[in-house]
Amino acid sequence: MGSSVSESIIEVSGLTRRFGATTALASVSLSLPRGAVYGLVGANGAGKTTLIKHVLGLLRAESGTVRVFGRDPVADPVGVLSRIGYLSEENDIPGWMRVEELMRYSRAFYPAWDAAYAEELRQAFALDPAAKIRNLSKGQRARTGLLIALAHRPELLVLDEPSSGLDPIVRRDILGAIIRTIADEGRTVLFSSHLLGEVEQVADHVTMISQGRIVLSAPLEEIRASHRVDGRVPSLDEIFVAHVGTAAAPSPEA
Numbered sequence: 332m333g334s335s336v337s338e339s340i341i342e343v344s345g346l347t348r349r350f351g352a353t354t355a356l357a358s359v360s361l362s363l364p365r366g367a368v369y370g371l372v373g374a375n376g377a378g379k380t381t382l383i384k385h386v387l388g389l390l391r392a393e394s395g396t397v398r399v400f401g402r403d404p405v406a407d408p409v410g411v412l413s414r415i416g417y418l419s420e421e422n423d424i425p426g427w428m429r430v431e432e433l434m435r436y437s438r439a440f441y442p443a444w445d446a447a448y449a450e451e452l453r454q455a456f457a458l459d460p461a462a463k464i465r466n467l468s469k470g471q472r473a474r475t476g477l478l479i480a481l482a483h484r485p486e487l488l489v490l491d492e493p494s495s496g497l498d499p500i501v502r503r504d505i506l507g508a509i510i511r512t513i514a515d516e517g518r519t520v521l522f523s524s525h526l527l528g529e530v531e532q533v534a535d536h537v538t539m540i541s542q543g544r545i546v547l548s549a550p551l552e553e554i555r556a557s558h559r560v561d562g563r564v565p566s567l568d569e570i571f572v573a574h575v576g577t578a579a580a581p582s583p584e585a
């Protein structure tokens with residue numbers, strides 16, 4: 332139905348956040364409709380994680396408002412978080428658990444947990460069910476975190492710098508998972524990255540953030556079309572530099 336398709340999953344209005352003398356977010360407003368892949372791009376310290384923490388209700392809006400599924404994530408954490416799959420940069424899952432224990436534990440948390448899908452992901456990610464989390468490599472841990480984020484088939488998948496420090500195969504898994512998730516009708520993905528080449532491969536919509544301000548937010552196709560010069564479409568990296576003055580990633584990553 333038309334109205335549900337255009338409904339905003341995330342609605343941020345006039346959000347400002349300061350940490351001491353640092354303004355991490357400066358009057359940020361965003362409206363992200365359901366059913367697309369949103370890439371949030373910016374250099375280190377631009378404000379990406381701070382924005383994501385507000386979406387998850389881990390930070391309370393000091394000024395401005397945040398609504399996810401039309402709800403305040405701080406006032407209604409269960410109502411919001413049960414519908415979100417989240418993979419953080421730190422990926423802080425308990426080290427003493429085995430993969431299968433973590434899967435059982437997470438199943439008890441999420442009413443919508445899909446055990447068959449979780450098992451399918453475990454096999455696809457080649458994770459040993461008996462392995463202790465603390466003994467996994469960084470890439471295996473990221474795959475485990477991704478499994479937990481995906482297996483309850485969340486309406487909204489939030490990935491904060493999902494591929495930083497990971498090898499290309501894990502990155503491919505992550506990108507594949509993003510695509511699989513949105514293939515499920517009506518689901519939405521918000522992921523942050525400073526690897527603009529990756530964002531370009533999967534995002535429908537790109538939001539560029541610099542020093543706590545949104546400098547550009549539009550469908551990727553629109554961004555490409557409006558920056559075309561003499562028939563040549565610049566890369567997202569080049570477009571970012573044109574708007575922000577510096578590159579999102581300080582040095583090229585493999």
Ligand code: ATP
Nearest residue numbers: 350353354355373374375376377378379380381382
């Ligand atoms: P990165 O790519 O490095 O993760 P980011 O875009 O996610 O960066 P944020 O983590 O949101 O950036 O940080 C934005 C700014 O706010 C930075 O200047 C950061 O140092 C500051 N900041 C974030 N959290 C805190 C905190 N808890 N205390 C003090 N300053 C903070």
